[in-house]
Every structure is written in structure tokens, then in C-alpha cells.
Amino acid sequence: MPSDYAYVGLFLIFGVAFVLITFFFARLLRPSRPNPIKNRSYECGETAVGSAWVQYNVSYYIYALIFVIFDVELVFLFPWAAAYRSLGLFAFVEMFIFIMILVFGLAYAWRKGALKWV
Amino acid sequence: MNLTLIIPEIFLFLWALLILFVDFFTAEEKKHRLGPLSLVGIVITVVLVVFSGQGQAFGEMFSADYYSLSFAIIFLGSAFLAICTSIDFARERIKHQGEYYALILLSTVGMMFLAASRELLSMYVSLELTTISLFVLSAYLKTDLKSSEAGLKYMILGAASSAILLYGISLLYGITGTTVLKGIQAELVGSAFPGPLLVISLVFIIAGFSFKLAAVPFHMWAPDVYEGAPTPITAYLSVASKGAGLAAMVRVFFGSLLPVTSEWIPLFMALATMTMVLGNIVAIRQSNIKRMLAYSSIAQVGYILVALSAASELATTSMILYLLVYMFANIGAFAVVIAFYNHSGTDEICEYAGLSRRSPFLAISLVIFFLSLVGIPPLAGFVGKYLLFLAAIQKGYYWLVGVAVLTSVISLFYYMNVVRQMYFRKPTKNDPVKVSWSLRLALVLSLIGVIAVGVYPDPFVSLISKAASVFVY
Amino acid sequence: MPVPLGYYLGLAAIIFTVGVIGVLVRRNAIIILMSIELMLNGANLTLVAFSVHLQELSGQVFVFLVMTVAAAEAAVGLAIIVMIFRNRESVNVDNLNIMKW
Numbered sequence: 001m002p003s004d005y006a007y008v009g010l011f012l013i014f015g016v017a018f019v020l021i022t023f024f025f026a027r028l029l030r031p032s033r034p035n036p037i038k039n040r041s042y043e044c045g046e047t048a049v050g051s052a053w054v055q056y057n058v059s060y061y062i063y064a065l066i067f068v069i070f071d072v073e074l075v076f077l078f079p080w081a082a083a084y085r086s087l088g089l090f091a092f093v094e095m096f097i098f099i100m101i102l103v104f105g106l107a108y109a110w111r112k113g114a115l116k117w118v
Numbered sequence: 119m120n121l122t123l124i125i126p127e128i129f130l131f132l133w134a135l136l137i138l139f140v141d142f143f144t145a146e147e148k149k150h151r152l153g154p155l156s157l158v159g160i161v162i163t164v165v166l167v168v169f170s171g172q173g174q175a176f177g178e179m180f181s182a183d184y185y186s187l188s189f190a191i192i193f194l195g196s197a198f199l200a201i202c203t204s205i206d207f208a209r210e211r212i213k214h215q216g217e218y219y220a221l222i223l224l225s226t227v228g229m230m231f232l233a234a235s236r237e238l239l240s241m242y243v244s245l246e247l248t249t250i251s252l253f254v255l256s257a258y259l260k261t262d263l264k265s266s267e268a269g270l271k272y273m274i275l276g277a278a279s280s281a282i283l284l285y286g287i288s289l290l291y292g293i294t295g296t297t298v299l300k301g302i303q304a305e306l307v308g309s310a311f312p313g314p315l316l317v318i319s320l321v322f323i324i325a326g327f328s329f330k331l332a333a334v335p336f337h338m339w340a341p342d343v344y345e346g347a348p349t350p351i352t353a354y355l356s357v358a359s360k361g362a363g364l365a366a367m368v369r370v371f372f373g374s375l376l377p378v379t380s381e382w383i384p385l386f387m388a389l390a391t392m393t394m395v396l397g398n399i400v401a402i403r404q405s406n407i408k409r410m411l412a413y414s415s416i417a418q419v420g421y422i423l424v425a426l427s428a429a430s431e432l433a434t435t436s437m438i439l440y441l442l443v444y445m446f447a448n449i450g451a452f453a454v455v456i457a458f459y460n461h462s463g464t465d466e467i468c469e470y471a472g473l474s475r476r477s478p479f480l481a482i483s484l485v486i487f488f489l490s491l492v493g494i495p496p497l498a499g500f501v502g503k504y505l506l507f508l509a510a511i512q513k514g515y516y517w518l519v520g521v522a523v524l525t526s527v528i529s530l531f532y533y534m535n536v537v538r539q540m541y542f543r544k545p546t547k548n549d550p551v552k553v554s555w556s557l558r559l560a561l562v563l564s565l566i567g568v569i570a571v572g573v574y575p576d577p578f579v580s581l582i583s584k585a586a587s588v589f590v591y
Numbered sequence: 592m593p594v595p596l597g598y599y600l601g602l603a604a605i606i607f608t609v610g611v612i613g614v615l616v617r618r619n620a621i622i623i624l625m626s627i628e629l630m631l632n633g634a635n636l637t638l639v640a641f642s643v644h645l646q647e648l649s650g651q652v653f654v655f656l657v658m659t660v661a662a663a664e665a666a667v668g669l670a671i672i673v674m675i676f677r678n679r680e681s682v683n684v685d686n687l688n689i690m691k692w
Contacts, residue, residue: 003592292641
């Protein structure tokens with residue numbers, strides 16, 4: 001039985017090593033012939049226009065906000081799914097109601113035009 | 119498990135969704151009819167609350183008893199009055215009226231759950247449901263700089279105070295190993311003496327709740343938010359959000375922390391003294407009536423904290439009764455302010471000059487509400503304050519009651535300043551101030567409340583004392 | 592060898608304190624919002640640590656709900672900050688002084 005610290009250490013080593021090893025192999029395998037055009041931010045031939053510090057359309061924030069709200073609701077689905085068999089019908093109905101409330105929220109956002117792509 | 123107990127809450131929640139739904143299919147010029155529609159929902163919910171049974175659901179998470187019943191009626195009453203005062207204001211000045219009314223109803227649902235919960239987890243979630251709806255409402259005038267500023271300040275300080283409260287709760291959970299209030303009490307009775315961790319957790323919990331109540335020194339958000347928020351929301355915020363904080367606080371402290379009273383009573387006494395003194399003194403030099411009422415409502419919390427430090431059955435009765443009385447007087451006073459603002463577009467006290475000639479009804483109502491807030495017999499405020507102070511005297515806190523009486527006398531000064539403007543100054547304009555039916559309804563209901571509770575308090579006291587008997591002191 | 596409970600509580604207290612200091616000291620509204628999230632996470636870590644230590648699950652359930660509530664709070668907070676930015680081109684809380692702070 002290794003100590004808890006060993007687990008933390010393993011995670012740390014694995015996390016750092018994964019990144020380093022990937023970079024190392026990538027460097028070994030890829031050819032390296034830099035030129036000014038390739039070093040631009042967009043490598044696919046587009047010329048970058050202006051600075052990146054411009055105002056985005058405000059509806060991008062709304063996507064982000066909707067994502068934040070719906071994203072975390074998933075945290076309730078995992079424990080429910082894991083214990084699904086032992087919970088029975090009542091929990092199924094409860095989760096159904098929960099999802100329906102979320103669907104109402106999504107329908108509301110849709111109707112308000114928050115999902116329209118600009 | 120008895121699911122019929124939460125029918126009122128579920129009904130009100132569905133009614134809020136209904137309003138959002140109806141809002142989609144209503145033309146912009148007819149949207150003001152959503153206000154009366156929400157009033158109908160509140161009236162039905164009151165009936166459901168009164169006739170739904172008592173008992174527990176979801177373990178200890180939800181318990182319908184006289185305590186939750188009386189708080190639910192106060193919350194629904196203040197939502198009713200706030201929506202009455204909103205209808206004209208919203209029609210003239212607010213976009214997205216459907217969401218406005220729906221958010222008021224949703225925050226009321228949160229408060230009802232809050233008063234009914236006997237467990238820290240459900241309490242925290244319902245407190246957040248209440249406050250997050252109120253964040254949005256206080257920032258509702260989107261292009262108004264004051265309103266958006268009020269919204270940001272309320273959001274930052276409200277969220278920070280919830281986090282502080284949560285940290286206190288997490289420590290309390292660690293000490294006792296449960297989030298059920300009854301279990302916490304049982305655990306604390308068994309322990310020989312409280313350790314430093316308990317003291318730290320109590321300090322965090324008290325600080326978190328004091329933010330919600332706007333008790334000094336955690337009051338600094340209140341004047342700005344009250345001034346900046348749309349005025350009907352200020353009225354609602356000043357009663358309902360304080361009531362919600364109080365409902366949770368009394369439930370936590372009298373429902374689970376009575377075994378360690380010696381640790382928290384001195385803190386409450388200090389808070390009560392500071393709140394009464396600072397609230398009343400700073401109110402004197404305000405020139406904006408919303409700001410003045412903000413400081414006055416801070417001071418009123420001080421009187422409630424006097425009873426909270428008494429920790430007896432009478433104390434609980436007096437606090438709930440005082441909240442009821444305060445609801446009528448404070449929302450009534452704000453209704454006058456809203457009526458005046460709808461007509462003239464200003465909240466400055468000097469503009470109230472000569473109001474007695476422009477609208478005798480508004481002027482005399484405001485005088486009655488102010489006298490009730492001061493506590494002059496035979497108005498309701500007197501009964502409320504009498505019981506609060508009696509509870510403190512029974513415990514021998516004579517000096518605390520002395521401070522309370524003295525600061526009540528000081529409060530007479532700034533209330534009478536407005537009265538002086540209305541009655542003894544010449545009006546700058548002579549056009550009469552018109553009052554719409556919905557504001558008139560709110561004013562008349564508040565007046566009836568203030569006078570009825572003052573003249574004949576027995577039925578109210580006997581019902582509320584049943585609520586107070588849910589705790590074992 | 593398990594990590595002692597005190598270490599978790601100490602880390603949680605440090606995270607919470609960093610959050611409190613951030614709320615008090617920083618002037619950018621978005622950073623204040625992030626500091627509030629830190630405070631909530633400090634409380635969450637305390638709850639989880641106690642829950643594991645006491646072998647009692649309600650603390651971990653609490654954390655699930657706190658995470659959801661925090662997301663809702665952040666969404667409303669960001670929306671209000673966006674609104675403030677559109678009104679006055681700044682999210683510095685020192686500039687919010689129309690009313691006395």
C-alpha cells in the first residue's frame with residue numbers, strides 16, 4: 001500500500017513527463033525549415049489583420065454563459081448514472097424532471113435568440 | 119415521504135415559468151398585465167400554504183411547520199406588495215417585464231424553501247436562489263449607470279458573503295460530522311467544551327449572515343444598492359432579503375447552536391449596538407430618501423438583533439412579529455416614494471416640500487408609516503418594539519434596551535425632517551400627484567396592516583408564538 | 592501513509608485567504624469574481640477533506656451543489672460585468688463611484 005504522497009508524486013511525474021516526452025518526440029520526428037511566412041500566427045496563408053484586442057460580438061459571451069450553466073449540471077448526472085440500478089423509479093422520475101427544467105431553460109434561450117449564430 | 123407538503127413552492131415555481139411562457143406571446147404594450155397575473159399566482163400560493171399540511175419531506179431538508187408558515191406568509195406578502203408597487207414603474211421604465219416578475223416570484227420560492235429547511239445544504243442552495251435572483255433584479259435598469267453599479271456591488275459582496283458563510287458551514291460540518299441542524303445540536307450537547315475551531319466557524323457564519331441582514335459593520339453594500347436598484351426592488355430587498363437572512367439565522371442559531379450560546383450571544387449584542395447607533399446617526403444627514411430609508415432599515419435590523427441575543431421563545435415571537443410589522447411600514451413608505459418618483463422623477467428629500475397640499479393621501483400615509491417605524495402607539499411598530507425589548511429585559515440586558523430606546527428617539531429626528539418638508543414648506547410645484555390603482559392598493563393594504571397589528575395584535579401574536587415554539591430553548 | 596487532515600485544512604484555509612485578499616485588494620471586477628471562486632473552492636476543499644476523514648458522504652454532495660451554484664453566480668456576475676463594461680468602458684471597481692462606496 002503506497003502512501004498518499006506517492007500517488008500525488010506519481011500524478012505530478014506523469015503530468016510533467018507526458019508533456020516533455022510529447023515535445024521531445026515531436027522535435028525528433030518533424031523537419032525544421034522555418035521561414036518568415038510560416039512563423040506567422042496563422043499558418044494557413046491568411047494574413048493577420050489588425051490587433052487581437054478588438055471587441056467581440058457580445059453574443060459570444062452569451063454562448064459562454066450558457067455553456068457554463070449547462071456544463072456543470074452534468075455533475076449531477078454522473079452519480080445518478082453510476083447508482084442507477086439501485087435507485088429505482090423515483091430517482092428516474094426526479095432526473096427526468098431535472099432534465100425537463102434544463103430543457104425549458106434551453107428552449108427559453110433559443111426563443112430569446114441567444115443561440116443564433118452571427 | 120410526503121411530497122404534498124411542497125406543493126405551494128412547486129406551484130409558485132411553475133407560475134413563474136408560466137409568466138415567462140406567457141411573456142413570449144404577449145405584445146409589448148400589453149406586458150404590464152403580467153403584473154396582475156403574478157399577483158394572482160401569489161394569492162393562490164398563500165391559500166395553498168395555509169391549507170397544506172404540516173410535516174417533513176426529504177429527511178430533514180424540508181419541514182412545513184408554523185415557523186415556515188409564518189415566514190412564507192411574510193415573504194409572499196412582501197412579494198405581493200412589491201409587485202403592486204412595480205406595475206406602473208415597470209410599464210414606464212423597465213424592458214423585459216416578464217422576466218422581472220418571474221425573478222421576483224423565483225426569489226420568493228427560494229425564501230420559502232429557506233424558511234422551511236432544517237438542514238444546511240438545502241438552506242445554502244435556497245439562500246443562493248434568493249440572492250442570485252435579487253442580483254439580477256437590482257441591476258435591472260440596464261442602461262442606468264446607478265442601477266448597474268448597484269448590481270455589481272451587490273453581486274460582489276453578496277457572492278463573497280455567501281462564500282464566507284459556506285466556509286463557516288464547512289467548518290461546522292467538520293466539527294459535528296453532519297449538516298442536519300438537529301444532529302449538530304445533539305453533537306454539541308455531548309461535547310464537553312467548544313474548541314477554537316467552533317469559535318472560528320461561528321464567526322464566519324455570523325459574518326456571512328450579517329452581510330445578508332446588512333448589520334454594521336457588514337452594511338456597506340446596503341445604501342448604494344438601495345439607492346441604485348429600481349425602487350420597487352429596493353422595497354422588496356429591504357424586507358424580503360432581510361427576512362430571508364433572519365429566517366435562516368434564527369433556524370440555525372436557535373435550532374442547532376443553543377448549547378453554545380455563551381460563544382455567540384456577546385457577538386450579537388455587539389452587532390446590535392453598532393447597528394442601531396450607526397444606522398440611526400448616519401441616516402440623519404442623508405438628502406436622498408432612498409438612502410435615508412436604507413440607513414433606517416439598517417437601524418431596524420439592530421432592534422431585531424437585540425431580540426436575537428435574548429434567545430428565548432418570546433424573542434423568536436417578537437422577531438417574526440417585528441418583521442411582519444416592518445414589512446407593512448417599510449414597503450408602505452417605499453410605495454409613497456415610488457408614487458412620488460413616478461410623478462416627479464426624483465428621490466431628493468427637499469423635493470418633498472409641500473407634498474401635503476399636492477397629495478394629502480400620500481403625505482398622511484408616509485407620516486403613519488414613519489410613526490410606525492419609530493414605534494409610536496397605537497401603531498404596529500409599537501407592539502413590535504415592545505415585544506423585542508421585553509424579550510431583552512427578561513434576560514436582563516437593560517443597557518442594550520437603553521441604547522435601543524435612545525436610538526429610537528434619534529430616529530424620530532430624521533423621519534420628522536421629511537414630515538416637516540411635507541407639511542411646513544411651501545411646494546415648488548402645485549400639480550397634484552396622481553396615484554394609480556396598484557399603488558393605492560399597496561398603500562391601503564400596508565395602512566390596514568400597520569393599524570390592525572397595532573390596535574389588535576392578539577391573533578397575530580398567538581399565531582406567531584406557535585411558530586416560536588418549534589425550537590426547544 | 593495517508594496525508595493528514597490538517598494539511599488539507601491548511602491548504603483550504605490558504606486558498607480561502609488568498610481569495611479574501613483578492614476580493615479586498617484587486618480592483619478589476621473579473622479578478623474579484625475569480626477570487627470569490629477561490630474562496631468557494633477553499634470551502635469545498637474543507638468539505639471534501641472532512642467528508643473523507645469522517646467517512647460521511649453529505650459533505651461531498653454539498654460540494655456538487657456548491658459547484659453548480661458557483662457556476663450560476665459566475666454567469667450572472669459576468670453578465671453584470673459585461674453590462675457595466677458596455678455602459679462605461681471599464682471594469683475597474685474604483686471607477687464605480689457615482690454613489691459613495
